[in-house]
Amino acid sequence: MSDAISKPQIDVRTIPPHLRHPAIFEMVGSLKLGDSFIVVADHAPRPLHYHLETRYPGQFSWDYVEEGPDVWRVEIGRVAPEVEDHVCTCGGH
Secondary structure (H helix, E strand, C coil): CCCHHHCCEEEHHHCCHHHHHHHHHHHHHHCCCCCEEEEEECCCCHHHHHHHHHHCCCCEEEEEEEECCCCEEEEEEECCCCCCCCCCCCCCC
């Protein structure tokens, strides 16, 4: 991803902990293919990365812009279209 400084940002340090992931996933859900934003945190956001990969496997990039020790910045970008829930039409199950 290029020019991360001009990307939209969400600074989760200013958001109550129980609202951080919902706020981030709202932004994630609004991304169009090729778009990205920066998450700013005061700790390594590994749980967020795991949650993102579990919820949206293969649909997003994850690039560290800054890796601590006081501030972490991660650029999250949509790299694949949203996958619709599979509706089976084969009749086999």
